[in-house]
Amino acid sequence: MVFKHLRDGWLNYLKSLFNHVDEDVKAEAERRGKICVNCRQIHLSYVGKNLPIRGFCKLCKCAFPAMLFAPKKECPLKKWRIKKDEDDDFYKD
Numbered sequence: 001m002v003f004k005h006l007r008d009g010w011l012n013y014l015k016s017l018f019n020h021v022d023e024d025v026k027a028e029a030e031r032r033g034k035i036c037v038n039c040r041q042i043h044l045s046y047v048g049k050n051l052p053i054r055g056f057c058k059l060c061k062c063a064f065p066a067m068l069f070a071p072k073k074e075c076p077l078k079k080w081r082i083k084k085d086e087d088d089d090f091y092k093d
């Protein structure tokens, strides 16, 4: 777990709750989330019927869904990876 991923993930996740997150970050988080919720390594807590509210990846120990919003984080199983396109500002350091 890298501090930068932790910070960026939680910051972007909190922004998303108020619809202030970058659209690219939001779209990528949604893509990653669909993969994670179907992964055997995710541990989720539910409220109501099939509504995940929080959890964590058993491999990297990162918090779900905040980890989905960390642009530079990669899945430890490489099920989702960051893009390497240098022309894309979203993925630059």
Ligand code: SF4
Pocket (backbone or CB within 6 Å): 035, 036, 039, 040, 041, 042, 056, 057, 058, 059, 060, 074, 075, 076, 077, 078, 079, 080
């Ligand atoms: S980050 Fe990767 S290993 Fe962890 S739950 Fe998501 S898909 Fe599975």
